[in-house]
Amino acid sequence: MHGTHNAQLAERPAETITxxxxxLFAASVGIIVTNLFAPQTLxxxxxxxxxxxxxxxxxxxxxxxxxxxxxxFFLVPLSxxxxxxxxxxxxxxxxxxxxxxxxxxxxxTSLLAVLFVLGAACSCIQVLVPxxxxxxxxxxxxxxxxxxxxxxxxxxxxxxxxxxxAADAFGWRAFYGISAAALALLAILLGLALPRRRPLAHTxxxxxxxxxxxxxxxxxxxxxxxLTASLVMAAFSVFWTAVALRLSAAPFELGQRGIALFALAGxxxxxxxxxxxxxxxxxxxxxxxxACHLGLIxxxxxxxxxxxxxxxxxxxxxxxxxxxxxxDIGVTGDQTLxxxxxxxxxxxxxxxxxxxxxxxxxxxxxxGSLLAGVTWAWGGWNAVCAAGAVFGVAALVVDWVG
Numbered sequence: 478m479h480g481t482h483n484a485q486l487a488e489r490p491a492e493t494i495t496x497x498x499x500x501l502f503a504a505s506v507g508i509i510v511t512n513l514f515a516p517q518t519l520x521x522x523x524x525x526x527x528x529x530x531x532x533x534x535x536x537x538x539x540x541x542x543x544x545x546x547x548x549x550f551f552l553v554p555l556s557x558x559x560x561x562x563x564x565x566x567x568x569x570x571x572x573x574x575x576x577x578x579x580x581x582x583x584x585x586t587s588l589l590a591v592l593f594v595l596g597a598a599c600s601c602i603q604v605l606v607p608x609x610x611x612x613x614x615x616x617x618x619x620x621x622x623x624x625x626x627x628x629x630x631x632x633x634x635x636x637x638x639x640x641x642x643a644a645d646a647f648g649w650r651a652f653y654g655i656s657a658a659a660l661a662l663l664a665i666l667l668g669l670a671l672p673r674r675r676p677l678a679h680t681x682x683x684x685x686x687x688x689x690x691x692x693x694x695x696x697x698x699x700x701x702x703x704l705t706a707s708l709v710m711a712a713f714s715v716f717w718t719a720v721a722l723r724l725s726a727a728p729f730e731l732g733q734r735g736i737a738l739f740a741l742a743g744x745x746x747x748x749x750x751x752x753x754x755x756x757x758x759x760x761x762x763x764x765x766x767x768a769c770h771l772g773l774i775x776x777x778x779x780x781x782x783x784x785x786x787x788x789x790x791x792x793x794x795x796x797x798x799x800x801x802x803x804x805d806i807g808v809t810g811d812q813t814l815x816x817x818x819x820x821x822x823x824x825x826x827x828x829x830x831x832x833x834x835x836x837x838x839x840x841x842x843x844x845g846s847l848l849a850g851v852t853w854a855w856g857g858w859n860a861v862c863a864a865g866a867v868f869g870v871a872a873l874v875v876d877w878v879g
Contacts, residue, residue, distance in 0.1 A: 503628025515640030544596025556828030623754020638737035702815035707841025714845025746805025773807030
């Protein structure tokens with residue numbers, strides 16, 4: 478017990494996180510994460526401009542996400558081996574360079590390679606979150622993680638509309654130019670603000686990567702929280718991948734700009750993220766997690782009702798907007814509480830635990846994106862909502878078994 482206490486003291490920087498540092502962390506992860514989801518909006522513009530076939534256009538959005546997955550499993554574990562400030566700055570520098578090159582990419586093949594590198598470098602998000610948690614005052618890890626996660630979720634939800642608006646005004650290359658400048662500025666600001674965090678692990682990189690499966694086997698909390706996070710992320714992806722298709726049809730008949738504004742409204746759900754972190758600190762993790770999963774199921778029921786509307790007017794759109802906000806609240810609540818629980822497991826392995834947690838829920842998001850197209854083609858909006866609700870029910874089952 479005494480040894481564990483000393484280990485935690487060694488791992489926790491002497492500097493306690495300030496309000497301005499928390500805001501910087503939240504803004505940083507929000508800005509970085511836009512690069513992962515923006516390509517989903519830009520695919521229709523990038524493919525034709527580079528002469529890619531329609532069947533190849535989808536690879537543009539997948540390249541960044543595949544790179545991110547690779548970064549989670551092969552770069553993020555380095556945070557348990559390498560001094561974290563240096564690691565973050567190098568990854569941000571690589572991301573800024575990749576985004577700058579993407580803005581000048583001459584062909585689809587070169588763009589795919591650069592976007593893969595950009596996605597991998599953006600996994601520095603999962604180095605920043607544990608650093609922020611390690612700077613939290615004792616017993617307030619959940620509050621800090623919740624505050625930082627709110628920035629992450631706002632970034633995810635705003636990435637599509639912001640990319641859409643930037644591309645509409647200046648072309649898709651401008652988005653990557655703006656992103657490169659933002660990432661370079663972040664590297665400067667974080668270079669000034671980040672404390673040094675030297676990890677406790679003393680081992681080789683190969684041993685570190687091999688230990689990922691062992692950590693998954695050792696930690697039932699990690700397995701359970703990663704599983705529910707992957708299920709709710711699948712529901713999130715099913716909804717947000719298909720909702721643009723539903724909103725472009727009657728009775729909504731929204732154009733690209735209207736859909737972008739709808740996504741902006743949906744981002745309101747991220748505002749409550751800090752509340753979930755504080756609930757975890759006060760011992761309410763289990764009941765609040767169950768409430769999040771029930772809320773997610775209710776959101777998909779509301780979305781089904783809104784999508785069934787045939788008449789005009791604002792009511793169907795307001796109901797769909799309410800369902801989007803409720804869904805986002807459920808997803809952010811589950812992920813914030815899950816991330817808090819995982820960060821409290823093993824101080825020595827924080828980087829690897831975060832990489833595993835995010836990597837696993839990321840797989841759920843990919844499955845949801847894939848299912849969105851299949852269910853839409855098979856049964857329209859009702860099938861999409863039903864698929865999302867099934868994931869929510871599965872998360873409830875995991876809560877009950879756990």
